[in-house]
Amino acid sequence: MTNSELSCGRLKSLKFLIQVLIISFCLCVSIYQLSDFFQKLIKPPLFTHQMINMNETMLYPSITICRWPAYKADLFEKYGLTNPQITYSSVWQSFNFENYTLSEFFDETTYNLSEFAAAYALDGYRRNIAVTSVVTLTMGRCFTLSPRNHSTSWGSSSGYFLYTRHTGDGKDNSLYSSKDIGFYVYVHELNSVFTEKLNNGAYSTEDIFVDLGVGLQYKLTVTCMTKLSTQNQWCNNDRGYNSGKCKEICLNQLITKDIGCSTPWLPNKDLPECKTARQTQLAVDYSSPGSLFLEQYLSRCQCPKACSTTMFFPYFQGEKAVSYPYDSTLSLYYGTGIVTSLVERFGYDENAFLADIGGSLGFLLGLSVVGFVAWFEKLILTFAVYAKKMTSKKNNNGSETSNEPDCETSTSKIEDDNTKIKNNSEEKQIMPSWESKVILEKNENNFLNSKSFLSKYQNNLILPSPK
Numbered sequence: 001m002t003n004s005e006l007s008c009g010r011l012k013s014l015k016f017l018i019q020v021l022i023i024s025f026c027l028c029v030s031i032y033q034l035s036d037f038f039q040k041l042i043k044p045p046l047f048t049h050q051m052i053n054m055n056e057t058m059l060y061p062s063i064t065i066c067r068w069p070a071y072k073a074d075l076f077e078k079y080g081l082t083n084p085q086i087t088y089s090s091v092w093q094s095f096n097f098e099n100y101t102l103s104e105f106f107d108e109t110t111y112n113l114s115e116f117a118a119a120y121a122l123d124g125y126r127r128n129i130a131v132t133s134v135v136t137l138t139m140g141r142c143f144t145l146s147p148r149n150h151s152t153s154w155g156s157s158s159g160y161f162l163y164t165r166h167t168g169d170g171k172d173n174s175l176y177s178s179k180d181i182g183f184y185v186y187v188h189e190l191n192s193v194f195t196e197k198l199n200n201g202a203y204s205t206e207d208i209f210v211d212l213g214v215g216l217q218y219k220l221t222v223t224c225m226t227k228l229s230t231q232n233q234w235c236n237n238d239r240g241y242n243s244g245k246c247k248e249i250c251l252n253q254l255i256t257k258d259i260g261c262s263t264p265w266l267p268n269k270d271l272p273e274c275k276t277a278r279q280t281q282l283a284v285d286y287s288s289p290g291s292l293f294l295e296q297y298l299s300r301c302q303c304p305k306a307c308s309t310t311m312f313f314p315y316f317q318g319e320k321a322v323s324y325p326y327d328s329t330l331s332l333y334y335g336t337g338i339v340t341s342l343v344e345r346f347g348y349d350e351n352a353f354l355a356d357i358g359g360s361l362g363f364l365l366g367l368s369v370v371g372f373v374a375w376f377e378k379l380i381l382t383f384a385v386y387a388k389k390m391t392s393k394k395n396n397n398g399s400e401t402s403n404e405p406d407c408e409t410s411t412s413k414i415e416d417d418n419t420k421i422k423n424n425s426e427e428k429q430i431m432p433s434w435e436s437k438v439i440l441e442k443n444e445n446n447f448l449n450s451k452s453f454l455s456k457y458q459n460n461l462i463l464p465s466p467k
Helices: 003-042 073-079 089-094 102-109 243-259 277-287 292-299 350-364 369-402 407-429 433-460
Strands: 046-054 062-068 117-122 129-136 140-147 160-165 182-188 206-211 214-226 308-321 327-334 338-346
Touching: 003 350, 062 160, 073 102, 089 277, 102 140, 117 129, 117 140, 182 308, 182 327, 206 214, 206 308, 206 327, 243 277, 243 292, 277 292
Parallel strands: 214 327, 214 338
Antiparallel strands: 046 338, 062 140, 062 182, 117 160, 129 140, 160 327, 182 206, 214 308
């Protein structure tokens, strides 16, 4: 073998080695990418898309207004309470349960809406508002104003308008400072409830403090957020569902069942009202915001977040003085019909999966759908040929087994064949007389015709003259 042949063989081996290394590297990268693609398809990532919509109609949020101070402290002595800090369970030890009930106490010591709200309207009319009340231990009796229908106008002349009046009580009380006297207004969703147990309960609650002697203006902006329910972050997609409302109802049910009775701030229609100091003290301890008891009860509530949430954000626009020192006003309105929507979507789907697979396999391994179809056709053809060979082989084995020699049958068959051959030969040798006569006459006629043709040819033939 010459040196040139040796060098040529080495080059071929080196070329083959390089090809194997490149193909192996591409195959490993493709397998890694395919595993990543499948993982993203099983657990797709989530992306949030922001959209700006211009609405022709707008639905205002619900607002809950609470007066502060929340109670008529001068009536506490009537019920045997010497300390106005009723959020402490020890205060209820002296409550006169023999002559009064808890419902009578809260009805008389809290304020009605007519006692502090001189006027309230939505888009200029009170009939556009539905009013409900809720009793809390800290904030007393609060009132929730909810819109009855959508609004079609924006600006400071539309929206909510509140005109409140305060008596100024609490200024001389060391328990309250002058800046704490006024009204708390909570802005929240229409389907949520105001609660003190969960730090205002709703996900999108904003609070505004209205001081005495001022007129406040706030412009509202709204953002709607829609989440996807996944295995890791499950949410409730039911229309009208609210997580804060669900937790409030759940806590009321659990606490009242444990103590065996209900209270005005822990309602339960199935249980009677608490009539002893011990039961009332347990109700205060179990429902106090931030207590360990409340956290334990909350862990037992199965209330997922809502998939759709509407968040309202009030922005301060201005302040003006009011004629009377204990009066105050609040204007809450939309500046425009613009709504910001945050929609959560899957960032990976079947189309992206097919595109990634095609790009990865096509770029790294040179595979395509056409090539895959051709390879599949070859595979089917190979299988068909193999199946045909197996079938023919099976048939051959069966024929060899079935065609075993039989002496009697073979002998008779041979004799019949010999007889047929002999008869055919005799038929060819022996010819009937009439048939032979026809053949002879035919041959004679052919001969005569040929003779006449030759005579005619001779007559017409012109021979050359001798020299």
